Amino acid sequence: MARYRNPVLPGCHPDPGVCRFGDEFVLVTSSFEYLPGLPVHVSGDLIGWRQVGHAIERPGQLDLAGLESSRGLFAPSVRVVGDRLVVVCTVVGPDDGSWGGRTGHFAVTATDARGPWSDPVWIDGVGGIDPCLTVDGERLWLTGTQPAASASYPGQTDVWLVELDPATFQPLGSPAVIWGGAMKGAVWAEGPRILSRPGGGWLLLTAEGGTAEDHAVVVAYSDEITGPYLGDPGNPRLTHRDLGRREEFAAVGHADLVQDATGAWWATLLATRPVPGHDGAVREGLLGRETCLVPVEWEDGRPLFAPGVGRVQAEVSTGADVSAPVEHPVAHPLVVEGFGDGVLDLDWNGIGRHPSSFATLVSGGEVRLRGGGEPTSVGERSFLGRRLPAERVDVAVTIRVPAGSGVRGGLLLRVSERALLELSVDGDGVVRCTRVTPGERVVFASGTARDGGAVRLELSVDGLSGRASVDGALFAPVDLAGLAPSPGRDFVGAWVGPVAVGPSSEVVTATSFSLAVRS
Incomplete structure (x- = not known):
C-alpha cells in the first residue's frame, strides 16, 4: 500500500515530464524565464523527489535575457533514447516576435x-510548442502542437508528428497533423505524448481546455503511430472542470505516464490549489501550477486515472506498490536556512540570466548582489529567487546596504514584472513596502530603519494575505490577492528571495536568509 500527499512537488512545478531511467525516475518541469532552467528531479518511488540539477544548467548554454514573464522555457518532456536521457523543450518569445533571442x-x-x-x-523545420519524443524500435518520432492552419474556432490547435534522425534530432520529413482535439470548441489540444499501449498499438495523451479551470486529460488510440487516432468515447479521462472552484485542486491536466518496476502505471500531472480571498471569492493561489501524482490502471485497453476516485486528492492511498516503501509528508524541506554550503543551492534562480552573473556566495554564507534593473522592468534584474513552496510561509532576509549609496536591497515576492511585492531599504535607511499589480502601484508603508547597518526584513504569507515586518516589528499588513497568477495568462507562480536595485557598480549584502513553512 502506497500512501502519499499531493502535490508531490509543491510550488511552481508545472508541465511535468517523467520517465524511468535505470533504477530511478526522472522528472523535468517548466521554468519559463528563470535560469538555471528546467529543474531535474529524481526519485526511487515517484513520491519523494530530490532535485539534482537543471537541464539548462550553466551560463552560455541558452540565453533568455530580456524576456518578459511567462515566456522562455515551455513544457519540457524527458525520454530515454538509447543510453541517454533526452529533454526536448521550446523557447517561446513574445507573440510580436520582438525578442532578439533564438526561439x-x-x-x-x-x-x-x-x-x-x-x-x-x-x-x-517544426513550429509550435510542447514537444515530446517517442522511441519506436530504431526509429525516433517527435510530436507537438501548434495553432490549426484552418481554425474553425478560436484556440483550435493541431497535434503533429514527424520522424527525426536519431543521430542529429533533425526532421526526416514534414510534420503531419494527427489530432485536432477531442471536442469541438474545447481550446488548446496540447502537451501531446505518444506511448506504446499495453496489448498493442499506440496511445496519444493530450491536454485540452487550456491550463486553467477547464483543463483536462484526453486520450486517443491508433494501431499505427502515424494514425489515424480515434478518441476515447469517455473523454476527458480526468478533469476537475465539473467540480467547482472550491475543490482542493483545479486546472488538472498536462499528464504524462510512466510504469514502475512492479508493472504498475502512474501519471504525473499539473494542478493548482485555489484559495479564498478577502471577499470570499476563490482564486488561484500564489504557488501557481504544481506537480501531482495519481495511480493509473488499464481496463479493456483504456487508462483509468485515479481509479475508483476519478480525481486528484491531497491524501492518496493506493493498492499499487512501487519499488520502495513510501510515506512522504512533503517533498520540500519545511525550513531553509542560508543560501548554500560553498555553492548556491539548486533552488536559487535568476530572471533571464544565471545567478553567477550578479550574485556571489562568500565565506560565512553571505551573498553579495550587484545592483540591477527595476523589478518591474525586463532588463538585467538582480533577483536571487526560489519557489514559494507553500501557502503559509515565513520568509526573512537580513540586508546590508552601503550608507549613502544609490542602491536599495530587500526581499522580493515575485510572480511577474506586473505582480510583485517588494520590502526594501535604501542607502538613506528608508524602508518601503511596495506592491505592484497590473495597472497599480501601492506603497503600503514607508519609514526609516534603525541605525546599525543590517536590517532584517520579514514577510509572513498566509494564502492571499501577508504581514511585512522590519527588525521584528510589524511594518504593514499587505493584501496579496492582486499578485495571484491570472489563469491562462500567467504561467508562473511566486518566487521569493533577496533583490538589489540600482547601479551594477554597487553591492548589497544579504547576510542571512530563512524560509519556514507553517502548518
Whole structure:
C-alpha cells in the first residue's frame, strides 16, 4: 500500500515530464524565464523527489535575457533514447516576435540526470510548442502542437508528428497533423505524448481546455503511430472542470505516464490549489501550477486515472506498490536556512540570466548582489529567487546596504514584472513596502530603519494575505490577492528571495536568509 500527499512537488512545478531511467525516475518541469532552467528531479518511488540539477544548467548554454514573464522555457518532456536521457523543450518569445533571442524546439542530452547536460541541439523545420519524443524500435518520432492552419474556432490547435534522425534530432520529413482535439470548441489540444499501449498499438495523451479551470486529460488510440487516432468515447479521462472552484485542486491536466518496476502505471500531472480571498471569492493561489501524482490502471485497453476516485486528492492511498516503501509528508524541506554550503543551492534562480552573473556566495554564507534593473522592468534584474513552496510561509532576509549609496536591497515576492511585492531599504535607511499589480502601484508603508547597518526584513504569507515586518516589528499588513497568477495568462507562480536595485557598480549584502513553512 502506497500512501502519499499531493502535490508531490509543491510550488511552481508545472508541465511535468517523467520517465524511468535505470533504477530511478526522472522528472523535468517548466521554468519559463528563470535560469538555471528546467529543474531535474529524481526519485526511487515517484513520491519523494530530490532535485539534482537543471537541464539548462550553466551560463552560455541558452540565453533568455530580456524576456518578459511567462515566456522562455515551455513544457519540457524527458525520454530515454538509447543510453541517454533526452529533454526536448521550446523557447517561446513574445507573440510580436520582438525578442532578439533564438526561439523554437531544442534537445539536450545527458547520460546521468545529474548532468552534465549538452548544449542545445536546435530542431529545425517544426513550429509550435510542447514537444515530446517517442522511441519506436530504431526509429525516433517527435510530436507537438501548434495553432490549426484552418481554425474553425478560436484556440483550435493541431497535434503533429514527424520522424527525426536519431543521430542529429533533425526532421526526416514534414510534420503531419494527427489530432485536432477531442471536442469541438474545447481550446488548446496540447502537451501531446505518444506511448506504446499495453496489448498493442499506440496511445496519444493530450491536454485540452487550456491550463486553467477547464483543463483536462484526453486520450486517443491508433494501431499505427502515424494514425489515424480515434478518441476515447469517455473523454476527458480526468478533469476537475465539473467540480467547482472550491475543490482542493483545479486546472488538472498536462499528464504524462510512466510504469514502475512492479508493472504498475502512474501519471504525473499539473494542478493548482485555489484559495479564498478577502471577499470570499476563490482564486488561484500564489504557488501557481504544481506537480501531482495519481495511480493509473488499464481496463479493456483504456487508462483509468485515479481509479475508483476519478480525481486528484491531497491524501492518496493506493493498492499499487512501487519499488520502495513510501510515506512522504512533503517533498520540500519545511525550513531553509542560508543560501548554500560553498555553492548556491539548486533552488536559487535568476530572471533571464544565471545567478553567477550578479550574485556571489562568500565565506560565512553571505551573498553579495550587484545592483540591477527595476523589478518591474525586463532588463538585467538582480533577483536571487526560489519557489514559494507553500501557502503559509515565513520568509526573512537580513540586508546590508552601503550608507549613502544609490542602491536599495530587500526581499522580493515575485510572480511577474506586473505582480510583485517588494520590502526594501535604501542607502538613506528608508524602508518601503511596495506592491505592484497590473495597472497599480501601492506603497503600503514607508519609514526609516534603525541605525546599525543590517536590517532584517520579514514577510509572513498566509494564502492571499501577508504581514511585512522590519527588525521584528510589524511594518504593514499587505493584501496579496492582486499578485495571484491570472489563469491562462500567467504561467508562473511566486518566487521569493533577496533583490538589489540600482547601479551594477554597487553591492548589497544579504547576510542571512530563512524560509519556514507553517502548518
